[in-house]
Amino acid sequence: MQDFYPPQLNPLLVRVCQLISPIVGYGYYRMRLQLEPESLQTLRQLRHERVLFLPNHPTFHDWIAVFLLSAQLQEAFYYLAAYERFQGWEGRFLQAVGAYSIRRGLGDRTSFAYTVDLLMQPRARLVVFAEGGCSFQNDTVMPFREGAVQLAFQAMSRCAKKTGEVPNLYAVPLSLKYRYRGNMQPVLESTFKRLEHHLQVPIAATPYDRLRQVAGQVLASFEREYGLGPAASEDLSWNERIQRLKTEVLQGCEQELGLSPPPQSSLRERVYRIQHTLETRANTAEAVERDSFATPKAYRYAAIHQATYRLLNFNAIYDGYVAANPTPERFLDTLTRLEREVFKIDQPPPKGQRDVYLKPGEVINLRDYFPQYQAQKSQAIRDLTERLRQAVQANLDRWAEQLAPPEES
Numbered sequence: 001m002q003d004f005y006p007p008q009l010n011p012l013l014v015r016v017c018q019l020i021s022p023i024v025g026y027g028y029y030r031m032r033l034q035l036e037p038e039s040l041q042t043l044r045q046l047r048h049e050r051v052l053f054l055p056n057h058p059t060f061h062d063w064i065a066v067f068l069l070s071a072q073l074q075e076a077f078y079y080l081a082a083y084e085r086f087q088g089w090e091g092r093f094l095q096a097v098g099a100y101s102i103r104r105g106l107g108d109r110t111s112f113a114y115t116v117d118l119l120m121q122p123r124a125r126l127v128v129f130a131e132g133g134c135s136f137q138n139d140t141v142m143p144f145r146e147g148a149v150q151l152a153f154q155a156m157s158r159c160a161k162k163t164g165e166v167p168n169l170y171a172v173p174l175s176l177k178y179r180y181r182g183n184m185q186p187v188l189e190s191t192f193k194r195l196e197h198h199l200q201v202p203i204a205a206t207p208y209d210r211l212r213q214v215a216g217q218v219l220a221s222f223e224r225e226y227g228l229g230p231a232a233s234e235d236l237s238w239n240e241r242i243q244r245l246k247t248e249v250l251q252g253c254e255q256e257l258g259l260s261p262p263p264q265s266s267l268r269e270r271v272y273r274i275q276h277t278l279e280t281r282a283n284t285a286e287a288v289e290r291d292s293f294a295t296p297k298a299y300r301y302a303a304i305h306q307a308t309y310r311l312l313n314f315n316a317i318y319d320g321y322v323a324a325n326p327t328p329e330r331f332l333d334t335l336t337r338l339e340r341e342v343f344k345i346d347q348p349p350p351k352g353q354r355d356v357y358l359k360p361g362e363v364i365n366l367r368d369y370f371p372q373y374q375a376q377k378s379q380a381i382r383d384l385t386e387r388l389r390q391a392v393q394a395n396l397d398r399w400a401e402q403l404a405p406p407e408e409s
Contacts, residue, residue: 004110005086005101007078013096018071025068029061030350031178033068034357042360043073046170050124052152052366053077055174056141056392057129058333060347065176065356066127067097077125078118080111082133104132105272112151119155119169130385132268135316136337138178138329139396142316143266144389150381152366153373166370173361173388175395179403181353184328191335191351198342208326211334218338219245222310226252238319249311253304257281267315271308278305313340325400357399361391 017024025031055066063079070077079099085091086101102111118124130144152169159167192210196203199217204210219238222245223229236244246267253274254261261270278301314337322330332351339348364384366373373380 001087003103004108004114005083005091005095006114007098007100008092008095009076009078009098010096011076014070014076014098017067017097018074021064021068021071025064026353029064030352031061031065031068031354031356032181033065033072034355035069035072036359039359040072042363043069043172046172046363047073047075048123050119050122050155050167050169051126052119052148052169052171053125053127053174054130054144054148054171054388054392055127055176056396057131057134058136058138058176058178060134061350062129062134062176063099063127065358066174068356069174069358070125075125077127079127080115080129083108103276105269105274105276112147115151116155116158119152120159130388132266132272133312133315136313137316137321137333139325139400140316140321141389141393141396142268144385145266145269146381146385149366149385149388153370153377153381156366156370160370166367169366171364171366171384171388173391175357175359175361175392175399177357177396177399177403178329178354179357180328180332180351181355184332184352187351188328188331188335191332191339195335195338195342207331208322211322211331214338215334218341242314242317242319246311246314249307253307256300256304267311271311271315274304275308278308310341313337357403359395359399361388361395364388 022033025033053066055062063081066077066079076098079094079097080102081094081099083101083103085094085099100111100114102108115126118126128148130148131142132145135142149171152171156166156169159165188207192203192207192214195214196210199214201213201217204213216238219241223241226245226249228245228248250267250270253259254270257274257277259273259277261273265273282301317334317337322334336348336351339345364387366384369380369384
């Protein structure tokens with residue numbers, strides 16, 4: 001396998017895909033884009049500029065929603081995507097529509113260099129899901145990774161050295177929110193029954209009690225599997241138990257592989273580093289003995305890989321997410337996570353037809369902050385990254401109020 005998959009943009013293929021994307025999006029991905037005319041106009045005003053789009057990443061299909069946006073703008077976008085996606089026909093297709101690879105969890109210098117070169121081009125259009133992976137939560141945004149803003153400033157610096165002038169480069173926070181269309185109660189009921197039957201738990205009185213009962217069973221199973229018995233959990237809240245479990249599992253994986261996490265690195269970055277280490281060692285005699293795959297070390301590595309899958313699946317989860325706003329979307333966010341774990345399904349299909357609402361937040365011209373970047377690089381990058389994340393979250397919060405079902409009188 002090659003180390004880097006560059007985009008192989010085919011404009012004709014992109015245009016054909018854009019023309020049929022509303023049909024494919026609705027029929028196969030079960031989504032329909034909802035975009036206000038003012039939002040479309042805001043983005044059209046940037047058609048002659050360099051643009052860095054920074055959407056949230058609640059599902060595996062978010063790039064389809066952004067592609068639907070590109071179709072309305074009649075522009076080709078480039079997409080930064082996980083290296084693992086670039087295998088077989090899917091990888092070739094992604095390259096043809098403008099995607100290129102990044103190895104997450106390590107300094108992928110080739111991908112970084114390509115990104116800087118791309119952002120130096122006039123009218124560049126780059127989409128980066130700055131959370132670094134799926135949150136699996138429709139209404140909350142995980143911390144943004146700082147790399148996208150950092151690479152944008154590097155591109156501007158190189159342009160300034162080359163031309164003597166700092167260019168415009170616009171960062172656009174994009175909020176994506178999914179809302180199911182129609183009555184989702186039958187879907188919720190069938191999902192609950194399937195999980196309850198598999199886990200052999202009794203049916204509780206209310207949907208929220210049923211959710212907690214299923215989730216509690218999964219949490220307790222995790223604790224037993226990783227040596228954290230119920231006696232150690234008696235005085236802890238659910239959130240404390242969840243955090244303790246993440247910490248124990250993450251540190252255990254790192255210790256097994258002899259890894260020391262970089263200071264202040266996020267859970268997701270540490271998990272990607274573990275996965276990269278496993279991938280590297282799988283090709284060496286350290287991972288698998290010559291005469292057999294069924295070695296103790298191979299079994300341990302398989303267990304570590306399973307642990308990383310779980311850490312990513314439950315990274316953003318917390319007790320109270322559904323209780324704060326018990327919408328069908330929040331119930332199904334959590335139930336889908338549980339299905340991924342219980343039934344070992346990587347990408348469960350959408351539960352129903354959805355509207356995907358897309359809205360840009362405050363558009364920021366990074367040129368305005370270039371003097372701050374020159375004076376104090378790390379602080380400027382950190383502040384702007386958090387500001388962009390907050391802009392995405394602000395739209396999600398507004399939608400939570402606007403799209404809430406009316407209270408019964």
